[in-house]
Structure formats: structure tokens, C-alpha cells
Amino acid sequence: MKILVAYYxxxxxxxxxxxxIAKGVRNEGVECDLRxxxxxxxxxxxxxxxxxxxxxxxxxxxAAELKKLFDDSVKHHGKLTGKIxxxxxxxxxxxxxxxxxxxxxxxxxxxxxMIIVGDAEMQHYGPLAIELPDEEAVKxxxxxxxxxxxxxxxxx
Amino acid sequence: MKILVAYYxxxxxxxxxxxxIAKGVRNEGVECDLRxxxxxxxxxxxxxxxxxxxxxxxxxxxAAELKKLFDDSVKHHGKLTGKIxxxxxxxxxxxxxxxxxxxxxxxxxxxxxMIIVGDAEMQHYGPLAIELPDEEAVKxxxxxxxxxxxxxxxxx
Amino acid sequence: MKILVAYYxxxxxxxxxxxxIAKGVRNEGVECDLRxxxxxxxxxxxxxxxxxxxxxxxxxxxAAELKKLFDDSVKHHGKLTGKIxxxxxxxxxxxxxxxxxxxxxxxxxxxxxMIIVGDAEMQHYGPLAIELPDEEAVKxxxxxxxxxxxxxxxxx
Amino acid sequence: MKILVAYYxxxxxxxxxxxxIAKGVRNEGVECDLRxxxxxxxxxxxxxxxxxxxxxxxxxxxAAELKKLFDDSVKHHGKLTGKIxxxxxxxxxxxxxxxxxxxxxxxxxxxxxMIIVGDAEMQHYGPLAIELPDEEAVKxxxxxxxxxxxxxxxxx
Numbered sequence: 001m002k003i004l005v006a007y008y009x010x011x012x013x014x015x016x017x018x019x020x021i022a023k024g025v026r027n028e029g030v031e032c033d034l035r036x037x038x039x040x041x042x043x044x045x046x047x048x049x050x051x052x053x054x055x056x057x058x059x060x061x062x063a064a065e066l067k068k069l070f071d072d073s074v075k076h077h078g079k080l081t082g083k084i085x086x087x088x089x090x091x092x093x094x095x096x097x098x099x100x101x102x103x104x105x106x107x108x109x110x111x112x113x114m115i116i117v118g119d120a121e122m123q124h125y126g127p128l129a130i131e132l133p134d135e136e137a138v139k140x141x142x143x144x145x146x147x148x149x150x151x152x153x154x155x156x
Numbered sequence: 157m158k159i160l161v162a163y164y165x166x167x168x169x170x171x172x173x174x175x176x177i178a179k180g181v182r183n184e185g186v187e188c189d190l191r192x193x194x195x196x197x198x199x200x201x202x203x204x205x206x207x208x209x210x211x212x213x214x215x216x217x218x219a220a221e222l223k224k225l226f227d228d229s230v231k232h233h234g235k236l237t238g239k240i241x242x243x244x245x246x247x248x249x250x251x252x253x254x255x256x257x258x259x260x261x262x263x264x265x266x267x268x269x270m271i272i273v274g275d276a277e278m279q280h281y282g283p284l285a286i287e288l289p290d291e292e293a294v295k296x297x298x299x300x301x302x303x304x305x306x307x308x309x310x311x312x
Numbered sequence: 313m314k315i316l317v318a319y320y321x322x323x324x325x326x327x328x329x330x331x332x333i334a335k336g337v338r339n340e341g342v343e344c345d346l347r348x349x350x351x352x353x354x355x356x357x358x359x360x361x362x363x364x365x366x367x368x369x370x371x372x373x374x375a376a377e378l379k380k381l382f383d384d385s386v387k388h389h390g391k392l393t394g395k396i397x398x399x400x401x402x403x404x405x406x407x408x409x410x411x412x413x414x415x416x417x418x419x420x421x422x423x424x425x426m427i428i429v430g431d432a433e434m435q436h437y438g439p440l441a442i443e444l445p446d447e448e449a450v451k452x453x454x455x456x457x458x459x460x461x462x463x464x465x466x467x468x
Numbered sequence: 469m470k471i472l473v474a475y476y477x478x479x480x481x482x483x484x485x486x487x488x489i490a491k492g493v494r495n496e497g498v499e500c501d502l503r504x505x506x507x508x509x510x511x512x513x514x515x516x517x518x519x520x521x522x523x524x525x526x527x528x529x530x531a532a533e534l535k536k537l538f539d540d541s542v543k544h545h546g547k548l549t550g551k552i553x554x555x556x557x558x559x560x561x562x563x564x565x566x567x568x569x570x571x572x573x574x575x576x577x578x579x580x581x582m583i584i585v586g587d588a589e590m591q592h593y594g595p596l597a598i599e600l601p602d603e604e605a606v607k608x609x610x611x612x613x614x615x616x617x618x619x620x621x622x623x624x
Contacts (some may be wrong), residue, residue, distance in 0.1 A: 422585075
């Protein structure tokens with residue numbers, strides 16, 4: 001069992017979230033690859049049981065660099081079906097497009113036939129930090145990683 | 157194991173989709189309750205392993221009658237976590253708000269901590285019919301019911 | 313020229329936002345009716361040049377009470393075309409469904425053929441407060457009211 | 469007064485929509501530049517009173533090539549405020565992500581402070597064709613171009 005946490009990050013905010021999520025996955029005893037999106041090839045996506053993607057909030061959507069990976073992933077359309085997916089973002093302000101960014105990724109994951117899980121307590125659609133994630137936001141990312149890993153163990 | 161297919165329908169279009177989805181669930185050997193939303197009490201929601209909701213497309217969102225059920229469901233907030241959820245709609249035309257209606261339901265399901273699954277082949281976010289579902293649309297609804305039942309058996 | 317600010321509010325948070333928006337509209341010298349959604353009849357909607365709607369964030373969408381008004385507004389479908397519209401919400405937490413709630417209203421306004429305007433500086437899609445709006449959030453609501461009134465004067 | 473219709477298109481479907489929209493703009497007596505996205509520089513965006521963007525539906529969002537233009541447009545953040553914007557897409561099937569693609573563009577336009585207008589009769593959020601636009605879809609694109617040009621004349 002193996003989970004990918006892939007991120008695009010310029011300021012480092014989204015990267016910090018990705019690191020915390022990866023930590024949570026490993027806390028649960030599940031192998032985790034943490035990678036900058038530039039180091040991810042579409043062929044790699046087939047190797048994981050769960051795929052978690054992070055991007056800064058750029059004009060209310062994932063960054064073009066991450067979108068390109070999804071566009072290229074059409075090469076394997078249908079082969080990601082049944083895998084678990086998730087999304088996280090770092091946004092500049094409340095109401096700044098963070099939720100729509102998370103959904104820009106979730107839309108792509110659903111079109112791949114993947115499984116998404118919400119959260120009744122924390123940020124419902126996926127981790128969302130305002131600027132540099134503070135201690136509380138980091139904790140939530142760790143928890144999110146653990147939760148995703150637990151679900152992956154259960155389903156896979 | 158038991159799945160609820162609940163719908164709101166005035167013209168009968170959404171009801172026909174609901175019937176086809178329920179048929180698909182039963183084809184898979186899973187018990188299914190098919191109910192008009194007026195016959196669903198928020199307490200009932202706790203009894204099912206999967207909850208599928210249908211609504212006509214009214215101004216790009218689920219009908220107020222279904223929204224009221226979700227608003228009232230706050231009584232059991234947290235207790236639906238981990239259940240499987242899904243959404244379907246009947247819309248007046250292509251580009252008429254059907255996709256945003258499906259997401260209006262999916263948002264609520266994710267906030268309940270539920271599990272959503274996309275589809276790489278058919279309508280990606282959930283069954284969407286234009287007006288009265290034709291034979292092809294009915295077939296897809298049946299297939300969607302089967303797929304959801306199969307996932308429920310696997311996860312639950 | 314006349315603008316309606318209509319809101320649904322239980323805790324009073326959304327109402328406070330509505331009051332600040334109405335104040336902004338009046339600052340701009342434009343007549344403004346501020347009303348609880350229970351006091352708004354669908355026939356009233358025809359009397360205004362701009363319509364601004366507020367709701368708490370309930371399961372990532374507007375409250376059923378406001379959705380009912382939109383469902384009933386089908387009676388005047390087509391007659392709101394060209395009016396200016398806007399949406400605001402009070403949400404329980406960052407990433408709690410506030411943006412999707414604003415869009416649940418914007419979807420309905422666009423389906424009525426209305427005109428929506430974004431904001432490059434403040435909350436982009438419409439005012440979004442976390443819990444009770446603080447002084448900063450109130451200021452943004454006032455500014456939003458002024459901006460909408462100025463646009464209404466320009467277009468109408 | 470000048471309107472830009474910019475598109476990304478591989479199969480030619482979105483290009484055909486763009487041509488019809490440009491025709492509609494010109495029918496209204498307004499100058500229109502019709503351009504492939506590769507020929508559009510972010511500096512060009514400042515020269516127009518209205519900006520209409522089209523993309524195929526790729527994983528429920530605009531293509532990465534168009535997203536890149538928006539990401540780069542941060543260079544002029546704030547300077548597009550008050551311009552009219554719009555979005556159109558060509559999708560592979562009903563429920564295939566066309567509406568979410570239109571909103572992926574609308575989100576970006578709103579974040580730029582632009583003005584969006586819905587349609588009470590035709591496809592509400594913007595032109596949406598399934599595969600190659602048929603005669604009816606082309607007619608709607610022409611009408612959309614005319615409507616946008618008329619609004620631009622009124623507002624600008």
C-alpha cells in the first residue's frame with residue numbers, strides 16, 4: 001500500500017501542508033511518497049492506492065502546472081478508477097477562492113472515477129490554509145493524512 | 157446492508173431515475189428503500205449504509221424541499237460519516253444547471269463526512285438526465301445503482 | 313433606483329452583514345430596502361434594480377428558506393434579466409462551505425439572467441464572514457454595498 | 469470599443485464556437501478580435517472592454533494552456549476590474565464537466581473583478597456544446613456574442 005502526496009508550491013505554504021499530510025499518512029503506518037509536481041510523471045499515478053494533490057489558490061483554481069498533469073493523465077483514463085483522492089490548498093485570504101480551488105481538483109479526481117471523502121469536523125472539502133499554515137492548520141493536515149491512510153487501508 | 161434512494165420529483169422525471177437506480181441496487185443483491193423525500197425523516201438516514209439523493213434542477217441547485225432535509229439533518233451531524241453518498245438530477249436542457257445541482261448535493265454529503273465516487277465513463281459526477289430520461293439514460297441509472305451497491309458491499 | 317438586501321439569519325451574523333451592506337448602499341445615495349427573507353414576496357423582486365441575498369452557510373449551500381424563494385421565483389422567470397445581483401454568507405469556519413454557499417446563490421442569479429460582479433481586492437465572490445463579522449468584515453460589507461450601488465447607478 | 473474572443477482548441481469544436489460568438493459580436497457592430505490562446509499575451513487583455521474565453525472540457529476545468537494565461541495575468545491584477553467577461557466550452561457528453569469548466573473560467577474572471585452575465589433562456593452560465601456544435605448550438609453562440617456586445621455598449 002502506497003500513497004502519493006504531490007504538490008505545486010512557490011511560496012512554500014502548500015509544500016508545508018503537503019509535508020504535514022505526508023507525516024500523517026506515515027503515522028498511520030502507510031508508505032508515502034512526497035513529491036513536487038515537477039517530479040511526478042503521469043505513469044507514476046498508477047503505482048499508488050491514494051493520490052492527494054495540493055496547489056496554491058491561483059484565480060480560484062489549481063495552478064496551471066498541476067492542471068497540466070491532469071490534462072496529460074488522459075493517457076491513463078479509466079485506470080485510476082477506485083483509487084482514493086483528495087485535494088488541499090493554501091489561499092491568500094478567507095473567501096479568496098480556496099474552496100473553488102479544492103473543487104477544481106476534486107472535479108478532476110471524480111472524472112477519473114476516484115473516491116473522495118469529506119470531513120464533518122474539520123475543513124469539509126479538504127485542508128485549506130490561509131497563507132503560511134499555522135500550528136492549528138498543520139495539525140489538521142496531519143489528521144487529514146492519517147484519516148486518508150486509514151480509509152485507504154480499509155478499502156484497498 | 158441497506159441503501160436509500162430518496163428523491164423529490166414533480167414532473168416524474170427524477171422519480172423515474174430514482175426507480176432505475178433502485179433497480180440497479182437490487183440487481184446487485186442489496187436491499188434498497190426507494191422513497192419520496194416527503195416520506196424521509198432525518199432519523200431514517202442513520203439506518204442506511206449508502207444514501208443517494210435526487211432532485212430536479214431548480215435554479216442550478218437541489219429543490220428547497222430536499223435542502224430542508226439536509227438543513228434538518230444537522231441534528232445528526234457527524235453520524236453519517238463514512239457512509240457512501242451520491243446525487244442525481246433531471247435538468248431541462250444541456251447547460252441548464254444540472255452539474256451544479258449535483259454538486260449542491262455532493263457539497264452537503266461531503267460536509268457530512270460521507271464518501272463520494274466519480275465515474276470515468278458515464279456522467280462523471282452522478283446521473284444527469286435531460287427532461288424525461290430516455291432508454292439510454294435509464295440504463296445508466298441502473299448501472300449507477302449497481303456500481304454504488306458494489307462499492308457499498310466492498311466498503312461496509 | 314432601489315436595491316433590495318434580503319437575508320435569512322438565525323444567529324444574527326448574516327443579518328449584521330446585511331445591515332452593513334445596506335448602509336453601504338445608502339452611503340452611495342441609493343434607496344435600499346433591508347428585509348428578512350420571510351418578509352419578501354417573489355412579486356417584490358420585480359421592483360428593484362439590484363438584488364443582494366445573504367444566507368448562513370448550511371451544508372455548503374444557502375438555507376432552504378432562501379432556496380424556496382428562488383424556487384418560487386420561477387413565476388417571474390425572465391423578468392429579472394439584466395438586474396444586478398450579489399450574494400453574501402456567514403460561515404462557521406474557514407473552508408466550511410462559505411464559497412460554495414455564495415455560488416449556490418450566484419448560480420440562481422445567473423439562471424435569472426442577472427449581472428454579477430467580482431472583486432479583485434476583497435473577498436472575490438461576495439462578502440464572507442467567519443462567525444460574527446468583526447470590524448474588518450463589517451467594513452468590507454459596507455464597501456461591497458457602496459460598490460454595488462455605484463455599479464447600479466452606472467448600468468441602470 | 470473592442471471585444472476579445474480567445475479560445476484553446478485541439479479538435480476544432482471550441483474554435484467553431486468562438487467563430488460564431490465573434491460573428492455575433494460583429495453583428496452588433498462591435499469590433500472583435502478572434503484569437504487562439506497561443507496568440508494572446510497578458511498585456512493584450514488590457515486593450516479590450518470585454519473578454520470571452522473558451523476551452524474544451526478537460527477533466528472538468530479549462531485546459532492548462534488557458535489556465536496558464538490566467539496565472540500569468542496576475543501581472544495586471546486589478547486592471548481588468550469592471551470589464552465584462554464570459555466563458556464557453558465544448559464538452560464530450562452531457563454531464564461531462566461542461567458546467568464546471570465554464571465556472572472554472574468564471575471564477576477567474578470574478579477574481580479579476582470582472583462583470584459576468586447569465587442567461588434566463590439559453591444555456592445559463594455560458595455557451596456549452598456537446599462535441600461538434602450543431603446548427604442550433606452555433607445559433608446560440610451567435611446570440612451570445614450579440615448579447616455580450618449589446619451589454620458592452622450599454623456599460624462601457
